[in-house]
Amino acid sequence: MLSREENESLTKVGRGTPMGDLLRRYWHPVAASAELINRPVKAVKLLGESLVLYRDRQGRPGLVGSQCAHRRMSLALGIPENEGLRCAYHGWLYGRDGKCLEQPYEQAEDPTSTFKDRVSILSYPVQELGGLIFAYLGSHPVPLLPRWELFVRDGVLRDIGSAVIPCNWIQIMENSLDPVHVEWLHQHFYNYVQERLGRNEVKGNPVKHQKINFRVFEHGIIKNRLLEGETEDNEDWKVGHPVLFPNILLSGSTNRPTFQIRIPVDDTHTRHIWYTCYARDDIKEPQEVIPYYEVPVPGFDKEGEPQWSLLDNNSGEDIAAWITQGEIADRSEEKLGLSDKGIILYRQLLKQECERMQRGEDPMNVFRDPAKNVVLKLRLEDSKLNSGSFRAGPRRQGGATKYSPVLNEQERAGK
């Protein structure tokens, strides 16, 4: 249980708040590269800041404040040019560094005008890696963009799923430190969903947890579970899988790992990205475009009836748990038990890394040495997917990849 003040300081993401400042020490995906193919200018929100992402006519991404410095028209309607983004209203042009490069009327009436040199808008560094466009909103010097294995691995097909979840990001992260929910939400509740849908596809022989364990490692927290009937030699117990500090869960298996990346849009919305790699022997070249798909968010219909058909997969069930905790869960009312020790450890780690940052040190997973950032390798247990009905339902629709074009194409091809 937290006091109201502690809950606030844990969950707020604006500039100048403890967690908002900590989150600004990291690169965050702000869009998939594929999102800008048919729409080169896109309004985006990240950590409570309204921004405009665009690709200039040379193919370079840029990220600037949403309003024009002149008379505040939105740059979401801006025109991308060779050297930046031009405001639709009176044609002021801004470079990728936010500097005003042209003010057509000012220069027409007074060719000696230096007005533009005194005008700039907010801009942030952006970089592309593995089909994602990352932004950095924090203090300088800017750290390296982490080259996590999934972003740079060869011999895989990739796809990127996304949804904006209407709740605070910490709820989503805490779910990743809560292995026991899998037993209930993804088995017993799943079976009830099947019943509601009139389907006869229940998960038989539900598994039970014997014990759970968590430990801090150099990149975050490793979680381990021992299921009833398994021995301590099982990889779930011996290897486990990691939560990368501060906001990425690695799930899946070595041949199909998924990063679940939770990016705070603002205090009450989180962009969730499912970044999946599918190992394939026949893949020699990286995909030209990594496919992007949207994952539906389950809710309730007008009569208050849950949208059962969106709850027949792990991701739909997880999302339902997250959003029905409330926009920002009231942790002054929670009652934590033994199943919640991972959540307590994660909160401690957030606090500890916040204090490190406040002392002027780099928090965990801020990288500055290129030699240590060639490939950031991670180990993942392999047994989990084989544990009977534990993970995937009978339709092999384990989670958000249910909506994936790559998975569907693979399944059609019988791979």
Ligand code: FES
């Ligand atoms: S408001 Fe943008 S150029 Fe005038």
Ligand SMILES: [Fe+2]
């Ligand atoms: Fe889950």
